[in-house]
Amino acid sequence: MRLIFMGSPDFSVPALHGLIKAGHEVVAVYTQPPRPAGRGKALRRQPVHEAADALSIPVRTPEKLRHNEEELAFFQGLNADAAIVAAYGLILPEAILNAPRLGCLNIHASLLPRWRGASPIQSAIRAGDAESGVCIMQMDKGLDTGAVILSEATPITATDTAGSLHDRLADIGARLIVRALKDQPTPIPQDDSRSCYAPRLERKDGQIDWNRSAVEIERQVRAFIPWPGSYTLLEGQTYRIGAVSLPDGAEATALMASAPTPGTVLDDKLTIACGTGCLQIDRIQKPGRAMMDRDAFLRGTRLTKGMRLD
Known part of the structure; x- marks a missing residue:
């Protein structure tokens, strides 16, 4: 034709x-x-x-x-x-x-x-x-x-x-x-x-709303790779999130037992409280740096239990 x-x-x-x-x-x-x-x-x-x-x-x-x-x-x-x-x-x-x-x-x-x-x-x-x-x-x-x-x-x-x-x-x-x-x-x-x-997506759509459930946020992170990407704020700086995972049921239940505020860092493994459940950040990018695995990130960044992500 x-x-x-x-x-x-x-x-x-x-x-x-x-x-x-x-x-x-x-x-x-x-x-x-x-x-x-x-x-x-x-x-x-x-x-x-x-x-x-x-x-x-x-x-x-x-x-x-x-x-x-x-x-x-x-x-x-x-x-x-x-x-x-x-x-x-x-x-x-x-x-x-x-x-x-x-x-x-x-x-x-x-x-x-x-x-x-x-x-x-x-x-x-x-x-x-x-x-x-x-x-x-x-x-x-x-x-x-x-x-x-x-x-x-x-x-x-x-x-x-x-x-x-x-x-x-x-x-x-x-x-x-x-x-x-x-x-x-x-x-x-x-x-x-x-x-x-x-709808047409924009960069601002990538900001994670920690009030959402862990399942919803995990889907968002995958859905927004490569565009527009997902990100969160820590002390006014933007951190891009490259991968997350869901802890097993027993671990998540124990970490959420105290009903923490969504966005709260729950341990020293980058586990974050969500509106329902929690998730673990596996890959993260700090401002001005390359995307890195969680362990490499934590070696160079102090992120203590109880800190809040926005």
Whole structure:
């Protein structure tokens, strides 16, 4: 088929390669413009931009598509059979959605309608979902509301982070979009009553609320690796948390027997009281230092029983 590909981050790259390998003609790639990144704030191109260049595919980087008549005319002039969208980052106006012969197909990292929105991977882990997956969706003008063409599930393990689940779902999406174009199954409308919203995340969302249960906080830490990360405050300084674990039931019960205030350090092993239960910090990063294991951190930092994390 003659395709337009629209994507930006690492998640999108396997799908682009998969479509080329399957023999489809990708006539143009749309991606977000280069953005300032790193300490020097030099402009950095999106991963899909780099991949498209390596494949010698023309790249378009419009700042917007809404009310952009010039870009709309160019898009329509490509005479594509379909546009494949994977974490592109711009809302597509109705004229764009309707331009390709088969419309626009979205690779969405959730078992729709479970998580609609910008952070479905993090939201699934944080909520304690047993599984996640990928849906190929026929896009409409709503937010991830289109009919589902194909889906495939994968279990969420007790050790999964957003990073590990992201990589698995990206590979599933690459396989699934090729199959969707080949088989063209009948789209099935979503049940809107079962949908949840996965909001766009910011760095400030990573602050740990110690009033939450230990189970919820442990899920948050895994869900926010690598982005936006989790952190806590100690004496006004920010400490990033890289990994936590839950003590066994008997140990947790003994440590919580005195009903300590959430955020209290319970022992000399970085066990912290939570709203319900407690957890142990396994990896932590102090300001200006690298992430380190608990033992290495405690050798250089005095953190005594009874101190409070915020």
